[in-house]
Amino acid sequence: MKSFFSNQINKGYAVIFGFVALTVIFSCYLMYYGAVFYGVNEKGDALKESMVKKEIRAATVEGSIVDASGDIITYSEEPGVSARCMYNSYSQLIGFNSAMYGRYGLRGRYEEVLFTGDKNHQGSTVRLTTLNRIQNAAYDEIRGTEGCVVILENATGRIIALATSYPGIEMDVNDLSSNWNEMNSSEHDGFLIQNWRKALAPGSTMKPVTATLVFDEGLSDEVYEDTGSEKIGGYTFHNAGKGVNGSIRLNKAIVKSCNTYFAHMTNEIGLFNLKERAEAFCIGRQLELDFCTVSSGHHLSDSTTEEVAAAGFGQGQLLLTPINIALIGEAIANGGELKQPYLIDSIYNADGVSYTGETQVLSQACSREAAEYVSSAMLDAAESYGIDRKLGIHAKTGTAQVNGMHRASFLSFNDKYTVCLVENNTRKSGKNLAGSAVRLFKLLDSVNEVKHE
Amino acid sequence: MIKNTIKDAGWLLGLNAAFVVLLVLFAVNRGLGDAMLSIVIPMLLITSAALFYTYRFSGDTVTAIASALLLETGQMTQVLINEETSAQSTVLLFVSPFLGVIGIIAIHLMQKIDYSDRIKSVRTLSILAGSILVIALGLLIFGRNINGTKAWLVVGGLSLQLTELFKPLYIVFHAVLWSAPFRHRTRFLLSAGITFGSAGLLLIINELGTLLVILCMWIILTFLYSDRILDTAISFGGTVLTILGGYAVMGLIYNSVKKTISMGEAPNGVMKKIFQIYDKLRQRVMIVTDLDQYLAEYKDEASRQPFKAREMIMKGGLFGTTRRTTIPIENSDYAYVGLILRCGIVFAVVVLVLFFIIFCRSMIRSVRISGKYESIVLTGAALGLILPTFINVMGTTNFSFMTGIAVPFISHGGTNMILSVFNVMLLLWGSCRTGPDIAGRIGAKFSGSRRKNPPVPNTIPFTR
Structure with a gap:
């Protein structure tokens, strides 16, 4: 030990070796932390997936929801702009998809398909079995x-x-901020009021x-x-x-x-x-x-x-x-x-039909x-x-x-x-x-x- | 001669490969036109300057080229981060040669220092130590708080990060100290005194990055240049104990003050100051183990940096991306993460390797060099480049705690850039003492007797 400490060349190489080890360890860590290889870091993979989803979502025009006859219920024209709902009668059913208020109803449940873009970055259309009239x-x-x-x-x-x-609540999902306080003051505490449940x-x-x-x-x-x-x-x-x-x-x-x-x-x-x-x-x-x-x-x-x-x-x-x-x-x-009752008639985009509801x-x-x-x-x-x-x-x-x-x-x-x-x-x-x-x-x-x- | 030339040529080829990677990644991100303008022309200029230094002073060509590459990478990173137009990036063309000129001036200033006898050494030491204290006290009184640290002095609209000066001053102080004929105990005590003195002042102005660099530097320099195991043990153990013990004591005071405040009573002045320092420290040295919990607790934009930084690393992947994530202080503290986003982990590791090459070359030369002064300057300057780099990149990538220190060459900031170049010049100056390499040999062959030998200062040799 004493001879090691008295030899400066040895000590110099020891310092170099220390930094080599640090560089190697850090490089490996960087790849682990950045979840570069799928399956190595589960938490990182999940974070990466949610990040990618967020990005895709920002670049995709939210898919429309239409009734059985093809009449539009919700639609959006621009990426990143929340879809507009045409009828208040659907508000509690289709719900909302908002960064601030969360994701509920059909738009929460089918978020992934509504934001899965086709070649034109247009989310899939969800056709319901309902009739708007x-x-x-x-x-x-x-x-x-x-x-x-x-x-x-x-x-x-x-x-x-x-x-x-619900008495006194006429929910407009296009303008959540205006009736959010009302929703929160009701017994439902901000969630959708779905009396069918x-x-x-x-x-x-x-x-x-x-x-x-x-x-x-x-x-x-x-x-x-x-x-x-x-x-x-x-x-x-x-x-x-x-x-x-x-x-x-x-x-x-x-x-x-x-x-x-x-x-x-x-x-x-x-x-x-x-x-x-x-x-x-x-x-x-x-x-x-x-x-x-x-x-x-x-x-x-x-x-x-x-x-x-x-x-x-x-x-x-x-x-x-x-x-x-x-x-x-x-x-x-x-x-x-x-x-079995079902609400989703089909899900489709320009690439084809991805789901069809069937009688069971x-x-x-x-x-x-x-x-x-x-x-x-x-x-x-x-x-x-x-x-x-x-x-x-x-x-x-x-x-x-x-x-x-x-x-x-x-x-x-x-x-x-x-x-x-x-x-x-x-x-x-x-x-x-x-x-x-x-x-x-x-x-x-x-x-x-x-x-x- | 042939063997050495082949070896040097190998190094140069390797570095050129890194240059090609840099060029391709830049071209992918910004287009070929911008790549030519932002990289090729400045690269030619700076490579010429680097070769000139090594020819003139027989310095290490590999260090010169690697530094030039890093300087260019830093400029490229800033262009990419700031999304500057081609017109703006052309301005940067002149930055590298300008810094090169500053470097030449620095080298000549270094040559003029005569520290051969003890009286002059004491005077030099006093000047250096005095400078460190004056800077620290100046910052304490006149410093401007930018990005959480009071490390800035603003004079007539010009912001100078004076704490950057700590590192070269500290290196030169130790070089003089260890090469002067002091008694061993006096030398160690002086070394410990200046280290802990400056560390304390840096702690008060919340400049934890520089503090950490100085403490690490002290441990490594003591390890390398002291023959006594006890010195290394004291420097390492003392530092660790001081940090942990200090942090623990401050933690106890913090909790006690917190309890006092919760009881509706006012804490006394000193306790309150310690409470405030610890509160800042606690947030700055936090290693985020659970990002979800962290995000739930800290909702402001600046506190979301670790999360955003991770997003950037994930997006960047192995080879970079054009997808963007904005992060506060991206061009400074998070410049390395910004580089990962744009050029990928592979390139970011190449950058680390470039730093590492400079460090290795300098360390190897430092143990071969004949004078202790040159040896410590070489080691200190090499540490001055690699330590901030590692501390920053490990902090921003959540490998260790975040301290907010600039990465040499890569981070935005004039003071950082000038001091980084000054560090390289110290390395080149030191390397010229260990014999010429490829550029020096070619230079000698063509210039013959016209080539001037570098001036050799009067140094005190040390025994191995």
Whole structure:
């Protein structure tokens, strides 16, 4: 050691060697830090990818969103300029894509395709299954309320309209700054208000599900003596308005929306059958759709006897979203076949079509006979709501009690479409929404055909 | 003779290859016209100047050419970063020869210093030490805070980064100190005194880059020129302990003051000053381990530099790009990262290697040279180039903490450029003592007796 320290040449070379080592180590580090070679630095790779994405995005004209007929919903003409939305009825559905406010809704979910440029640096176009005319009309029906409209095409599961609204908030995604404070002060805390994802008690719109079960269990002809009340467990159930229906069968029970009948039948059929049937209708299952995830719940396994009975007519531990309610109508209209709703018709750019939405059968929710029976009863029910039988509309209303207020729902379908209207936090009953449903059906009929590509 | 000529020719070919890489990358980024104007013409001028120096003084041709390449790379980097037009970049054509002239003047000034006897050495040492203290105190009183450090003196609209003068003054101080016949202990104490004295003053004006350079220089010079292991141990251990201990003590004071403030009480003056210094230090010497967390904590533009710098390195990749990311102080502290963005990691490593070549050549010559004074000047000047380079590039690339020091030749700034050239001139001046290389030999062959031998100062030889 001492000889090393007394020899200056050795020490000089030691210093040189130190710097050689530093240069080599640093050069390697630089390549690692800069994520030059893919797969070596995972965090760096992720950062690099997000950076590239950001750059591509800045150089790409945001892709358009169009309806099924090709009518424009959002469009942009310049790279880096956020697309403009043409209709407020779509605001909560398509959402926004903003550096300041974040990315939500369809524009958040499909950010990558909307900013994946073709040879002209134009992002891909996302074609929806909706029709602007129907969407706008649906939105007009619920504007100013905490409402939601879901319209499905029975044969395919295509979503023709999906509108949502909130009192006092007219969201304009083209000018987020002006209503951002309003959005943040609402219970939704700045996120999009998508009532189709809000799961609450469905009320009597659950009865068609129980009815299919009653039919399939061979109890449809069993006569029930309705005295206006039914005691199950420690709880006495009553009909709405304390009504008494006398001797009734399933058909009349649906038309009269008899709570005691369905509580009695559910108690007879039992928890496991109801649970199985509910799940066949996608209740209590998580639905992964192409634009959002819808969660509903039944908690039947943890319920008491009276809670299970209450679930039979749409109260108790049941939580359904408007999409779940619409699916009940769609399945009955399709003879028990439940088809997955979808919103994205196709995604394409100048280089070709990259995605096409397809019809998928989720389950055979009930027997065809049960579906036809319930469908027929719902036609009678629609007539009892004052809807002209000639219109061919089948319907069932629902009015659930939620925190002292109503959740009014109106489930209806004809041979082509299912229309579900829901209004939360209201004093209305489901029957009050019948007029809106009829107007929407008439409008749907006036649209000659939905163009598919 | 033949063997040496082949070896030197090999070096020159290697350096020319680097020049070609530089030219191609510049042409890709800016077009061939700009490349010719911004690189080829100035390169010819500066190469001629470099060859002239080596012919005149028998200096190291490789060092001269490598320095010329670095000087040209620096100008190219500034042109690329500032997106200057061709017309503006032509102005830069004259910068290199101008700096060359300054270098010649510097060499002649160096030759005139006579430090042969002890009395004159003490006087020289006093002048040098006094200069360092005057600069530090001057900055403390009159210094202007630019980019977080009070290292600037503004006179009539002209900004001078006076702390740049610390490095050459420190080198020459040590060269005189170690070559003068002082007693060992006196020499070491003087060396430690000037090191920690200037380090303390630099700490107060928040010039951490120069502080770090001086501390590293002290450790390496002690290691190289002291025969006693204890000196090296003291310089290394003392420095590390002082830095870590000081930082820890300041941290404790910081936390205690923070607690006092949170209790609604006012801290006393000294404690508050230490609190403020530590707060600045803490932010400046931070090594960002989690960029996401860092970005969540520091939202202002200047604090996003490490993130942006990383973006630039990623974008630059191996061979550079025309994609842009803007970053504050890109032409100065982050010039090396700016170079990576535009010319790629490969070229940036080539630049490091050029610095390294200069360093190696000078170190090898420094251990072969006969005088201790020349040897220390050579080593010190080589360290003066390579240490700021490494400290800067490692800080800006998050390899170590960021101190905000300029990269010689590459970063923007007249003071930096002049001092970098002065450093090279010291290297060339030192190298001319170790025998002629290719240019010197060719020069001698053609000029014969007309070629003047370089003046050799009266030096005190040291034994190996």
